[in-house]
Amino acid sequence: MSETVYKIIELVGTSDVSWDDAAKKAVETAGVTLHDLRVGEITKLDMTIEDGKVKSYRARVRVSFRLED
Amino acid sequence: MSETVYKIIELVGTSDVSWDDAAKKAVETAGVTLHDLRVGEITKLDMTIEDGKVKSYRARVRVSFRLED
Amino acid sequence: MSETVYKIIELVGTSDVSWDDAAKKAVETAGVTLHDLRVGEITKLDMTIEDGKVKSYRARVRVSFRLED
Amino acid sequence: MSETVYKIIELVGTSDVSWDDAAKKAVETAGVTLHDLRVGEITKLDMTIEDGKVKSYRARVRVSFRLED
Amino acid sequence: MSETVYKIIELVGTSDVSWDDAAKKAVETAGVTLHDLRVGEITKLDMTIEDGKVKSYRARVRVSFRLED
Amino acid sequence: MSETVYKIIELVGTSDVSWDDAAKKAVETAGVTLHDLRVGEITKLDMTIEDGKVKSYRARVRVSFRLED
Amino acid sequence: MSETVYKIIELVGTSDVSWDDAAKKAVETAGVTLHDLRVGEITKLDMTIEDGKVKSYRARVRVSFRLED
Amino acid sequence: MSETVYKIIELVGTSDVSWDDAAKKAVETAGVTLHDLRVGEITKLDMTIEDGKVKSYRARVRVSFRLED
Amino acid sequence: MSETVYKIIELVGTSDVSWDDAAKKAVETAGVTLHDLRVGEITKLDMTIEDGKVKSYRARVRVSFRLED
Amino acid sequence: MSETVYKIIELVGTSDVSWDDAAKKAVETAGVTLHDLRVGEITKLDMTIEDGKVKSYRARVRVSFRLED
């Protein structure tokens, strides 16, 4: 049925490797199932820096969960 | 007293009929009371499509709830 | 002649029924004539809430009036 | 397979009745099929005005079609 | 370790005095600890009005909490 | 009744002291009453500078007045 | 004195020649004096088209007038 | 009739002379007729540089064509 | 010659691996040549999710093609 | 003469007290003189948090300096 209500959650994933990996961590932590909206939308990318080097990549991701009836 | 703190929640309502109805479903699911901020703010409108037809209208709505003291 | 100057006015229409109706009320109150720019541009949609129900739909509309020479 | 490429098209639907209907006209003209991305995203709402009345509602919608391999 | 996931929460603080104070109330209610991201980002400022006077300053603040492992 | 039309006015308040005060001056000059929308929305903050010092804080505020029936 | 309040007006200038000229027409119609903020800020540029040719350039300009004490 | 559907096309015009001319070239190449929406909307202005001099002005313009019935 | 007109096309590339790869697929499908503008501009990043895992990375890319004289 | 060129610098001021004070520190460090553009434009406000308390207010300010002839 197409009349359900969803709640949007915004997460920040972090990774030593890449933004792809950072966003993946955020999404896979979230536990999105078949009943939810199956899209993760990127709203911001940044990086933390330590001793002049990139320490971690961070990606903000919005995912949407179906509200219980 | 005007010094309370509110938490903003973003919902996606869906409807077969219209965005007005989609947003209304989201807001009325949310259970906003007299103690909350009584405004629902639209942040996005889209539609899902099936077999070339509009299947549902979706409206993103932000509502604000008073945090318990 | 194409060198006239227009003034933009921003209105908020409200309706118990829909945003279409809210924006229509705003536009039809404005009294746009043949000499004005005949477009109403939506800049925001929101809703007021009372007792957990949608009380009214509100639409912000910008319309443009020709300045008198 | 998840590695296809899509092309985004932006349409303006118009309707005497409502934005819901205007966007629906745009989407249903577009002929979105199962192979395409099945979402229509609204990017602008406005209205045309005639004799001080709303003449038509207009909705800009973005839809995405799969490119032929 | 730099690979944790955070959840972003958006709050509205209110104050009779200033936006600085409104945002501070929101942040200090939130209970941000060493494990969280220690930044509060302002996304909107507004005011409520009563009898022609400013009744309260309101600041929207986004803070980020570490998700439990 | 929830079907009134409002007109949005944008003001710039200035103050030697703070943005809180600048916005307050703008709002309190505006003469918002019970019939109007009782919110002032900040759209821009800046400062004027003289001899290397801040001369005044300026805040742009949008307020909404009910149109006469 | 730096504590005055200003009102922002948004105009649309049109010209057969250029946007520079369209904006100039809007500003010079407005009658900005020494007591006002002496800046005109462009918020939109577009063109009207007739028979496949550009008919006029249009520039939206915001100017700010001092409110009477 | 006000219920037609339009397709938006985004063009980049270039000119040695000015943005006015660049946008005009884009619009006049497009072949907008009476059945189309007769507005060209600017979405970006930039310049190319060669040997420290401006080589060309570039203007992005969006125009809308009526879809065949 | 610097007075040509270009048409902007917006594509969505998808990849199992990364956004870099998704955007690359979109661009390399497009067939940009020496006569076109040789830049691909990212306008959105998102991901599709299946069984709680990232199924594909999607990147929206805008590329510009020279219009035939 | 009105044909000078300016360079825009973006600073972040910090203060224990308020955003007004943070922005003031940034501006007064910058050393804006009569030959420069005498406006500081706020582009972001945020706060740092320590032990659940606001540690400092931060304001991003853009100021413009005249380039030497």
Add this chain to the structure above:
Amino acid sequence: MSETVYKIIELVGTSDVSWDDAAKKAVETAGVTLHDLRVGEITKLDMTIEDGKVKSYRARVRVSFRLED
């Protein structure tokens, strides 16, 4: 080689004549060479006003210089 790093500078050009000329002045002051990115991107247009007349056109332009290795 495609792995250099560039620094973006934002300038404000002013001109008595037009925005085209104002931006040109900013770009030609900047001294962009073959090693730099040869694009100037407009981020804002405004005008200064004196005695009710346009005194100067101002254009904000971003240009990018290659950092020394």
Add this chain to the structure above:
Amino acid sequence: MSETVYKIIELVGTSDVSWDDAAKKAVETAGVTLHDLRVGEITKLDMTIEDGKVKSYRARVRVSFRLED
């Protein structure tokens, strides 16, 4: 002490490999130390194209340096 002033610099990193690498190059060229704000914020992603292939990924990054006392 929390009352220092920082200067924001915007860089463009380029890489044959990925945006992660492009941004990393920009940040690591910048020489951010313990006294600076240790975050690099992405403001734009694009790609250069050659012979129909991606030639390089480019990432715009903003980093903030402490101003000398």
